[in-house]
Amino acid sequence: MTKSLNRREFIKIAGIGAGGFAAGASALHAWNPFQIDPTQIASSGIPGVTPTYCEICFWKCAGWVHKKDNEPWKIVGNPDDPHSNGRFCPRGTGGLGAYTDPDRLKTPLIRVEERGKQVFREATWDEAFDYITDKMNLIKEKWGPECVALFTHGSGGDYFKNLIKAYGSNNIAAPSYAQCRGPREEAYVLTFGEAVGSPERTDMQNSKCIVLIGSHIGENMHNGQVQEFTEAVAAGATVITVDPRFSTAASKSKYWLPIKPSTDLALLLAWINVIIEEELYDKDYVEKYTYGFQQLKESVKNNTPEWAYPITTIKPHIIRETAREMAKNAPATIVHPGRHVTWYGDDTQRVRAGAILNALLGSWGRRGGFYSQVKAKVKSPALPPYPKPKKDWKDAFPGKYPLANLAISQGICDATIPSVERDCSFKGWFVYGTNLLMTLPQPKKTLEAIQNLELLVVVDILPAEITGYADVILPECTYLERYDDLRVSAGRVANVALRAPAFEPKYDTKPAYWMARELALRLNLGEYFPYEKIEDYLEYRLKSIGSSLDEMKKLGVKQLPSDQNSLYFLEGEDFEFYTPTGKIELYSTQLANAGFDPIPQYTAHEEPGEGYYRLLYGRAPMHTFGRTANNPNLADLMDENEVWINPKVAKEWGIRHRDYIILENQDGIKSAKIRAKVTERIRHDCVYMVHGFGHSQKQMRRSFNKGANDSDLISKINVDPIMGGTGMRVNFVTFRREVA
Numbered sequence: 001m002t003k004s005l006n007r008r009e010f011i012k013i014a015g016i017g018a019g020g021f022a023a024g025a026s027a028l029h030a031w032n033p034f035q036i037d038p039t040q041i042a043s044s045g046i047p048g049v050t051p052t053y054c055e056i057c058f059w060k061c062a063g064w065v066h067k068k069d070n071e072p073w074k075i076v077g078n079p080d081d082p083h084s085n086g087r088f089c090p091r092g093t094g095g096l097g098a099y100t101d102p103d104r105l106k107t108p109l110i111r112v113e114e115r116g117k118q119v120f121r122e123a124t125w126d127e128a129f130d131y132i133t134d135k136m137n138l139i140k141e142k143w144g145p146e147c148v149a150l151f152t153h154g155s156g157g158d159y160f161k162n163l164i165k166a167y168g169s170n171n172i173a174a175p176s177y178a179q180c181r182g183p184r185e186e187a188y189v190l191t192f193g194e195a196v197g198s199p200e201r202t203d204m205q206n207s208k209c210i211v212l213i214g215s216h217i218g219e220n221m222h223n224g225q226v227q228e229f230t231e232a233v234a235a236g237a238t239v240i241t242v243d244p245r246f247s248t249a250a251s252k253s254k255y256w257l258p259i260k261p262s263t264d265l266a267l268l269l270a271w272i273n274v275i276i277e278e279e280l281y282d283k284d285y286v287e288k289y290t291y292g293f294q295q296l297k298e299s300v301k302n303n304t305p306e307w308a309y310p311i312t313t314i315k316p317h318i319i320r321e322t323a324r325e326m327a328k329n330a331p332a333t334i335v336h337p338g339r340h341v342t343w344y345g346d347d348t349q350r351v352r353a354g355a356i357l358n359a360l361l362g363s364w365g366r367r368g369g370f371y372s373q374v375k376a377k378v379k380s381p382a383l384p385p386y387p388k389p390k391k392d393w394k395d396a397f398p399g400k401y402p403l404a405n406l407a408i409s410q411g412i413c414d415a416t417i418p419s420v421e422r423d424c425s426f427k428g429w430f431v432y433g434t435n436l437l438m439t440l441p442q443p444k445k446t447l448e449a450i451q452n453l454e455l456l457v458v459v460d461i462l463p464a465e466i467t468g469y470a471d472v473i474l475p476e477c478t479y480l481e482r483y484d485d486l487r488v489s490a491g492r493v494a495n496v497a498l499r500a501p502a503f504e505p506k507y508d509t510k511p512a513y514w515m516a517r518e519l520a521l522r523l524n525l526g527e528y529f530p531y532e533k534i535e536d537y538l539e540y541r542l543k544s545i546g547s548s549l550d551e552m553k554k555l556g557v558k559q560l561p562s563d564q565n566s567l568y569f570l571e572g573e574d575f576e577f578y579t580p581t582g583k584i585e586l587y588s589t590q591l592a593n594a595g596f597d598p599i600p601q602y603t604a605h606e607e608p609g610e611g612y613y614r615l616l617y618g619r620a621p622m623h624t625f626g627r628t629a630n631n632p633n634l635a636d637l638m639d640e641n642e643v644w645i646n647p648k649v650a651k652e653w654g655i656r657h658r659d660y661i662i663l664e665n666q667d668g669i670k671s672a673k674i675r676a677k678v679t680e681r682i683r684h685d686c687v688y689m690v691h692g693f694g695h696s697q698k699q700m701r702r703s704f705n706k707g708a709n710d711s712d713l714i715s716k717i718n719v720d721p722i723m724g725g726t727g728m729r730v731n732f733v734t735f736r737r738e739v740a
């Protein structure tokens with residue numbers, strides 16, 4: 001039920017003007033700032049070279065896997081691919097390590113002792129599937145199919161989605177929603193009637209002014225985005241970075257605003273105030289396209305830079321100067337919507353304030369702002385209708401999170417712990433490609449929920465922490481050993497990409513497609529998986545765009561013509577937005593109806609007590625979450641995380657650079673030992689660490705006990721009342737000397 005889908009249909013109806021838009025490979029290459037290795041171009045169709053798209057993160061760059069003597073040699077970007085433009089990032093290049101990692105799961109496992117003791121026996125696939133189907137039949141009979149939930153992140157999750165829906169449940173949660181970009185998508189849908197999407201529809205390559213609010217592009221290594229950012233910087237774009245830490249992006253910026261963490265909404269409101277009071281907004285655009293300008297003007301009249309100064313610690317003249325800089329470059333100014341935005345629990349409102357600023361600058365639908373993406377129209381085979389579930393996760397939270405469009409992961413956890421208020425709690429979980437114990441905040445609660453399950457199935461490639469609590473572990477082969485569905489992504493050019501297996505699956509591992517289908521057959525749901533072989537399913541889809549597996553194996557990525565003729569609004573174009581008023585809603589009628597502030601209002605957040613510092617976290621360029629810490633190639637580049645501490649603070653505590661210390665949070669929870677990085681590059685009221693380290697699973701030998709896990713310290717969350725996102729930067733830590 002996503003509104004963006006409806007919106008796409010709407011675009012079809014509205015038919016944005018006439019004419020022809022052609023931005024093929026040549027146009028892309030024209031702006032590609034990187035040198036392309038000529039051997040890559042020659043690679044299509046050569047024996048020993050296989051097309052894939054990367055699974056090391058969710059940017060899904062397409063590339064070529066090269067073998068020598070049937071052993072992995074290298075993996076390189078496909079120059080025709082708009083996600084990578086022929087270049088892989090360090091993580092993608094090191095992706096071969098996912099295949100070679102000797103610590104991989106090797107065979108199905110069934111638990112023999114109590115949960116968490118990690119005693120498993122090796123099982124055949126038949127035994128594993130029989131165990132799961134018996135339990136699924138029991139749950140369906142006793143409690144109903146709705147009591148099974150799926151947590152998923154990654155390509156193969158789609159087959160399990162199909163399985164769970166066919167079985168009768170629509171409780172499908174992804175940590176990429178309530179722990180990541182959920183508030184952003186809802187904020188943009190509320191304002192513009194459309195989500196931002198992934199890859200983001202940000203036209204940074206043409207931007208003249210880029211405002212980054214905590215988006216640490218450069219450490220956040222989403223490939224095409226980093227390339228566009230680099231290109232804009234090289235072309236002289238003004239970058240304004242708002243971050244309590246001097247990030248890589250801050251180092252490329254004209255303005256670094258080292259804001260007091262948790263106060264960004266005050267800064268955004270002050271910027272809106274300046275843009276309105278100084279009449280710097282795009283008057284024609286605001287007049288033509290927006291709703292609620294007068295209410296907005298009235299609402300922000302007291303949010304002056306002087307008001308924001310004591311809250312944010314950003315000086316009034318800097319707030320004014322940066323607002324003017326944005327206006328000067330508008331509409332080629334982009335206030336980046338961010339991606340991981342679940343920070344403080346008022347995240348939908350904070351992101352909406354940025355969206356409103358973009359609307360005032362007229363950057364939505366304009367060159368250098370946000371463009372309108374195109375997407376290939378690839379058919380899927382018709383399936384029988386899914387059974388209609390009698391209830392879903394929202395029933396466990398009457399009246400709460402009215403604007404959540406997807407299931408929220410921590411909500412499923414809560415609703416798994418039995419309570420008198422609910423007649424049925426969740427009894428079965430499928431977990432595909434998400435290490436819930438590192439990914440969800442409040443890991444203790446996740447564990448409590450797990451102890452109440454009748455069935456926990458984990459599909460993974462590694463013995464990740466979550467596998468230790470499974471009843472059945474299904475070992476998937478890596479992306480380099482399997483087909484998956486086509487990558488059909490939105491962007492400037494309609495395109496599809498193929499992932500084909502470069503290697504035979506190692507050990508007794510299997511692709512998710514096969515697993516989900518085998519389970520479906522055993523549950524008498526085979527009609528939902530009409531193709532025995534995924535190749536036949538792919539042929540069906542490819543035929544609908546006039547292609548074939550053979551062709552795609554040679555091309556890797558196929559670019560297709562699109563009937564949308566412009567990426568931007570045409571001059572003076574009439575446009576109906578997919579919001580209740582048909583306008584860009586500066587004043588949100590949907591929020592008003594649901595009882596929330598229709599225009600964002602600043603409220604202060606709790607501050608750290610004496611001797612405590614706000615715990616911030618983020619990314620490192622050579623790792624993806626916790627999923628690469630054990631990768632032999634990438635662990636070589638960085639094998640533990642550090643905690644960034646301001647020198648003044650370090651001095652007070654007698655902490656020296658590179659000392660090992662322990663962090664203890666407000667609830668007395670202690671971290672594993674972590675090295676101190678004493679640096680001026682962070683404010684004095686917070687500390688910072690890279691997420692994804694501090695693995696506690698011995699079987700992951702390279703990453704076990706290396707660094708500390710931020711999730712352990714996130715025992716408190718502020719839940720966004722609008723859509724259920726979990727604000728996670730609300731924990732405070734202090735320093736301890738003793739070694740764990």
Ligand SMILES: Nc1nc2c(c(=O)[nH]1)N[C@H]1C(S)=C(S)[C@@H](COP(=O)(O)OP(=O)(O)OC[C@H]3O[C@@H](n4cnc5c(=O)[nH]c(N)nc54)[C@H](O)[C@@H]3O)O[C@H]1N2
Pocket residue numbers: 055153154156175176179180181340432433434435436438439440441459460461462464476477478479617618624625626627628691710711714728
């Ligand atoms: N504390 C804290 N929590 C966070 C974040 C944070 O920064 N700090 N970030 C949040 C964000 S932005 C996001 S998007 C989420 C991400 O959260 P997740 O997507 O859950 O990320 P990972 O923890 O890396 O878990 C990925 C799991 O997938 C497995 N895997 C890798 N490849 C495959 C495959 O091909 N098949 C299968 N079956 N499994 C595979 C890995 O071994 C690993 O166990 O986490 C969120 N949670």
Ligand SMILES: Nc1nc2c(c(=O)[nH]1)N[C@H]1C(S)=C(S)[C@@H](COP(=O)(O)OP(=O)(O)OC[C@H]3O[C@@H](n4cnc5c(=O)[nH]c(N)nc54)[C@H](O)[C@@H]3O)O[C@H]1N2
Pocket residue numbers: 057058180181213214215216217219220221222242243244245247259260261262263264338339340341343616617618619620621622623624625688729
């Ligand atoms: N290398 C690499 N790249 C990745 C990923 C990865 O795992 N590895 N994951 C991808 C995914 S799924 C996501 S969602 C994105 C996440 O990437 P982003 O969306 O860029 O991440 P955030 O966590 O929002 O931002 C982290 C930055 O916010 C700053 N910050 C912390 N608190 C505040 C605050 O109160 N105000 C402000 N203004 N700034 C603050 C931190 O200092 C840090 O620089 O990265 C993507 N790219």
Ligand code: SF4
Pocket residue numbers: 054055056057058059060061084087088089090091092093221222223224
């Ligand atoms: S950005 Fe890097 S890790 Fe992510 S898909 Fe692309 S190459 Fe792979």
Ligand SMILES: [Mo]
Pocket residue numbers: 176179180181339340
């Ligand atoms: Mo994310």
